[in-house]
Amino acid sequence: MAESVIDVRGVSTSLGGHAIHRDLSLSVARxxxxxxxxxxxxxxxxxxxxxxxxxxxQAGHIELFGQSVWDATPxxxxxxxxxxxxxxQDGALFSxxxxxxxxxxxxxxxxxxxxxxxxxxxRLKLALVGLPDDxxxxxxxxxxxxxxxxxxxxRALALDPELLFLDEPTSGLDPxxxxxxxxxxxxxxxxxxxxxxxxxxxxxxxxxxxDRVIVLSNGRVLGSGTIEALKHIDDPWLRxxxxxxxxxxxxxxxx
Amino acid sequence: MxxxxxxxxxxxxxxxxxxxxxxxxxxxxxxxxxxxxxxLDGAGVARLDTNGAWLLLNSVRPRPDAPxxxxxxxxxxxxxxxxxxxxxGAAAAPxxxxxxxxxxxxxxQGAHAVWGHLAGLLDFIGRLSxxxxxxxxxxxxxxxxxxxxQVRDIFVGAIPIVxxxxxxxGVVFAYLLGDQARRYGxxxxxxxxxxxxxxxxxxxxxxxxxxxxxTGAAITAQIGxxxxxxxxxxxxxxxxxPLAVLVVPRMLALVLAMPLLVFIGNxxxxxxxxxxxxxxxDISFHMFLDRTADVLLLxxxxxxxxxxxxxxxxxxxxxCRMGLSxxxxxxxxxxxxxxxxxxxxxxxxILNAIFAVMFVRLEx
Numbered sequence: 001m002a003e004s005v006i007d008v009r010g011v012s013t014s015l016g017g018h019a020i021h022r023d024l025s026l027s028v029a030r031x032x033x034x035x036x037x038x039x040x041x042x043x044x045x046x047x048x049x050x051x052x053x054x055x056x057x058q059a060g061h062i063e064l065f066g067q068s069v070w071d072a073t074p075x076x077x078x079x080x081x082x083x084x085x086x087x088x089q090d091g092a093l094f095s096x097x098x099x100x101x102x103x104x105x106x107x108x109x110x111x112x113x114x115x116x117x118x119x120x121x122x123r124l125k126l127a128l129v130g131l132p133d134d135x136x137x138x139x140x141x142x143x144x145x146x147x148x149x150x151x152x153x154x155r156a157l158a159l160d161p162e163l164l165f166l167d168e169p170t171s172g173l174d175p176x177x178x179x180x181x182x183x184x185x186x187x188x189x190x191x192x193x194x195x196x197x198x199x200x201x202x203x204x205x206x207x208x209x210x211d212r213v214i215v216l217s218n219g220r221v222l223g224s225g226t227i228e229a230l231k232h233i234d235d236p237w238l239r240x241x242x243x244x245x246x247x248x249x250x251x252x253x254x255x
Numbered sequence: 256m257x258x259x260x261x262x263x264x265x266x267x268x269x270x271x272x273x274x275x276x277x278x279x280x281x282x283x284x285x286x287x288x289x290x291x292x293x294x295l296d297g298a299g300v301a302r303l304d305t306n307g308a309w310l311l312l313n314s315v316r317p318r319p320d321a322p323x324x325x326x327x328x329x330x331x332x333x334x335x336x337x338x339x340x341x342x343x344g345a346a347a348a349p350x351x352x353x354x355x356x357x358x359x360x361x362x363x364q365g366a367h368a369v370w371g372h373l374a375g376l377l378d379f380i381g382r383l384s385x386x387x388x389x390x391x392x393x394x395x396x397x398x399x400x401x402x403x404x405q406v407r408d409i410f411v412g413a414i415p416i417v418x419x420x421x422x423x424x425g426v427v428f429a430y431l432l433g434d435q436a437r438r439y440g441x442x443x444x445x446x447x448x449x450x451x452x453x454x455x456x457x458x459x460x461x462x463x464x465x466x467x468x469x470t471g472a473a474i475t476a477q478i479g480x481x482x483x484x485x486x487x488x489x490x491x492x493x494x495x496x497p498l499a500v501l502v503v504p505r506m507l508a509l510v511l512a513m514p515l516l517v518f519i520g521n522x523x524x525x526x527x528x529x530x531x532x533x534x535x536x537d538i539s540f541h542m543f544l545d546r547t548a549d550v551l552l553l554x555x556x557x558x559x560x561x562x563x564x565x566x567x568x569x570x571x572x573x574x575c576r577m578g579l580s581x582x583x584x585x586x587x588x589x590x591x592x593x594x595x596x597x598x599x600x601x602x603x604x605i606l607n608a609i610f611a612v613m614f615v616r617l618e619x
């Protein structure tokens with residue numbers, strides 16, 4: 001078994017008196033591309049926020065790179081933050097900065113490099129995520145949704161993290177942009193040796209780029225494995241989930 | 256994890272690097288001072304990321320399009336990372352910095368911007384007039400509820416501050432006038448001076464300034480935020496006109512509320528003057544009011560009240576137009592709100608000067 005990058009053990013969460021996670025455990029090994037799926041309200045995004053240290057679970061233990069997230073000192077936590085990048089659902093770009101400065105901000109704040117060098121590295125990242133040269137000096141509001149996602153991805157990659165968290169990376173994108181974005185993530189994960197943890201509703205993402213899927217249900221991990229393995233789990237939600245894909249393919253083939 | 260190390264071997268022109276290469280490794284790069292590097296030896300590199308790879312490549316060649324030196328000893332995945340960064344490296348070339356503009360160019364740009372503002376305002380007035388005419392034909396389309404809510408915000412909310420400001424200004428004015436008048440035994444003429452100053456100039460202008468800062472800024476921020484969250488677009492796609500829904504109720508509420516606020520300001524200013532007259536000049540409230548009844552001309556009151564709706568129209572025009580021209584980023588809302596207050600204040604002062612000249616020529 002390879003070294004585990006994310007280790008979640010016995011996490012329980014309740015929000016507003018409503019139990020969300022009950023004794024939930026999972027782990028992610030280095031280099032894996034993992035998708036977390038589950039119905040609405042099963043606490044996928046909540047779990048993501050707990051792992052990256054934004055929300056404290058009531059019980060349980062969460063480790064990133066072997067360092068406990070919730071027992072870390074502020075200095076340890078900052079060192080940890082440099083090792084992972086987060087892509088928020090709607091990009092969360094700074095609207096008053098140019099695209100280039102958005103990507104360069106983590107470099108400004110966390111490295112001793114001179115500002116022109118930071119900007120050059122930012123443009124390298126923009127090129128890596130496939131944005132044209134002339135996008136660098138624009139503002140986020142002047143870009144399309146798909147381009148904004150790419151900028152957000154470039155910002156998440158600015159400090160060359162080993163681990164990337166993506167919250168619904170393809171939501172709000174048209175199917176073609178979504179597929180392109182999926183393949184970009186896989187390409188970067190392979191060429192940069194990233195571990196990727198993504199929360200998604202998008203079945204096509206699952207089928208195209210994911211090594212392993214973790215299913216949340218009733219506050220626990222219902223199953224984990226490849227899609228083929230998950231199809232054998234007898235669960236009404238999971239059956240409906242994959243049936244949705246099957247019926248869509250049927251429509252596509254019928255026409 | 257091993258720190259990054261680098262040293263330059265003069266004999267074979269080789270840069271030998273080892274350790275972990277990331278964005279923090281820049282400080283250990285030796286100063287090559289233009290010496291050509293023929294070999295990049297990475298046998299000892301434990302970790303390499305894109306930032307580190309770019310820093311390495313950038314240091315070993317003078318230009319991004321120059322040929323790479325021989326890459327020796329790198330692990331295969333480090334090598335492929337170097338090639339990936341090299342492929343995209345051209346994009347990271349420094350951009351030419353925008354040319355610095357001279358005084359003349361900046362003056363020209365400023366003049367162009369002012370002209371753009373004026374032309375935009377004229378265009379806005381035109382579109383708003385069309386909207387008002389079409390609304391006049393369909394009284395059912397008036398937004399009475401919105402109008403009422405705006406009157407409450409603009410008028411009722413401003414009463415305490417208007418009262419306090421004008422009361423204090425009345426006190427100061429009466430005090431200064433009284434100090435002069437007393438030397439000539441002309442105490443009672445303080446009433447004449449105070450009435451003219453407060454009713455004709457101070458109350459309308461100060462109320463307009465307060466409303467511009469208070470309501471004008473609020474209108475721009477509110478409409479601007481609605482623009483950012485695409486609410487304005489939603490209004491348009493529902494087949495409604497943003498001008499009818501957002502601008503007209505605010506403008507009419509301002510036109511109604513401003514004269515009322517000026518009237519309250521008049522009363523507060525006179526009251527402030529009365530208090531000082533009684534304490535400092537021995538003019539009782541009764542004498543003050545008698546004198547007021549004798550010398551106050553209706554036109555003095557009407558001149559002051561008449562300016563208020565004109566100020567109101569301009570504040571509303573500027574505030575709504577700036578709100579609607581907000582673009583979709585956070586800074587824009589702040590910049591446009593500031594611009595509203597500045598433009599409104601300038602407009603108030605200019606309009607007041609025009610009124611003063613006009614009234615003198617018309618001998619009012």
